[in-house]
Amino acid sequence: MSEVVVDHAEDAVPVHALYEKDVPGFLDGRQAFVKAFAELSDFKGKAGQVLVAPNTEGGIDRVLFGLGTAGDAMTFRALAAKLPAGDYRIASAPPEIAHEQIALAFALGSYRFDRYKKKKDDRPRLVAADDVDVAEVRSIAHACALARDMVNTPPNDMGPLQIETIAREIAEQYGASITVVTGEGLLEANYPAVHAVGRAAVPHRAPRMIEISWGQAGQPLVALVGKGVVFDTGGLDIKPSAGMRNMKKDMGGAAHVLALGRMIMAAKLPVRLAILVPVVENAISGDAMRPGDVLNSRKGLTIEVGNTDAEGRLILADALTRAEELEPALTLDLATLTGAARAALGPQLPPFYTDDEELAGQIEAAMAAVSDPMWRMPLWKGYVDALDSDVADIKNDSDAWAQAGSVTAALFLQKFAPKGAWAHFDIFAWNPRGRPGWPSGGEVQAVRALYRMLQDRFA
Secondary structure (H helix, E strand, O other): OOOOEEOOOOOOEEEEEEOHHHHHHHHHOOOHHHHHHHHHOOOOOOOOOEEEEEOOOOOEEEEEEEOOOOOOHHHHHHHHHHOOOOEEEEEEOOOOOOHHHHHHHHHHHOOOOOOOOOOOOOOOEEEOOOOOOHHHHHHHHHHHHHHHHHHHOOOOOOOHHHHHHHHHHHHHHOOOEEEEEEOOHHHHOOOHHHHHHHOOOOHHHOOEEEEEEEOOOOOOEEEEEEOEEEEEOOOOOOOOHHHHOOHHHHHHHHHHHHHHHHHHHHHOOOOEEEEEEEEEEEOOOOOOOOOOOEEOOOOOOOEEOOOOOOOHHHHHHHHHHHHHHOOOOEEEEEEOOOHHHHHHHOOOOOEEEOOOHHHHHHHHHHHHHHOOOOEEOOOOHHHHHHHOOOOOOEEOOOOHHHOOHHHHHHHHHHOOOOOOEEEEEEOOOEEOOOEOOEOOEEOOOOHHHHHHHHHHHHO
């Protein structure tokens, strides 16, 4: 991607970021034409409002940017989307908003998915403040752009092999080792649930288990597990067309953990890292798993398939068991797992689950620091019985009486998660409504907060 945050540029246009309450006082101290132009344009400093004030030569004198009544750093995503091409610098902003977070927000708001567009628009650039680590901002922005690109790419161009290729490129870039088990080899390597979900796909889209290892012995091990369903038809319990339309994004968990892993390796955090990505297509064929099938799992627990559209937790079960074998100090799994999470909290606020109070507090502190919102949900033990099966150790679809589909999915995963610190994130990875700085399509959730949490926890 071309760089939208730079450390130097000549004649950058000044930008003044203002709360609504500060607009009148600011305008009183400006040239008369700037104040008059702001009044004519009805600039009030509302969140995301932009005023491009011209100079007498036909160029731009300055830009006023509204932060609303209590804007945070991510409000600056809208600035990047609304400015014409050119170079800009933040001349003034509230002191409580960190310059580095402003620069990162600008980079995130500049994102465009234009792979399939003939016309590619020029984008504005931000000259970062002197105290900004531009390399760090670019590293985070590039990783987030990679995840969004992966989610946005249509499934014909983002199958299991393409995810493997991206994982191999990341591993090579940072000197990590990678192993990939594919197709029938999954049975020999004891990943039976991954194989069962993905075996119905055509041979060139065969299921696979990807494992990246990085870091030096003696460091605490962090395991990142990501759901990689490249397309989800629902299987034999087929989704309706409306529910299937955006299922290219069902590999969002895989994209997120690859992005997070890339951030960790680029920053050389003092950890060992294991990135575990089960990748499948939940296809329909004569070899597809059926409702009522009983599957084996790597952990040794048998799983009754109550619904073939609850496939993500099946592949995560094997991957989480593999994580447990590595004895991690911390395990984080990310998955576009349930529609119930959206029903509970909507598309902008992903839930997370953990029984570790210290970890929960660290995640909440980090998400506040970087404006990456989430909401903690309970691993409510009263719903565990809803996963009981009459014929197997557990089933993948909970009884209807429990109702809380995101909670019961998390409880299912907890059966397979490593002992100790573990958290599950039921992300959406998608903006259903486009707005300046947040275009419709792939979105990265939780990753920036988790990166900050890992920095605080281990550095």
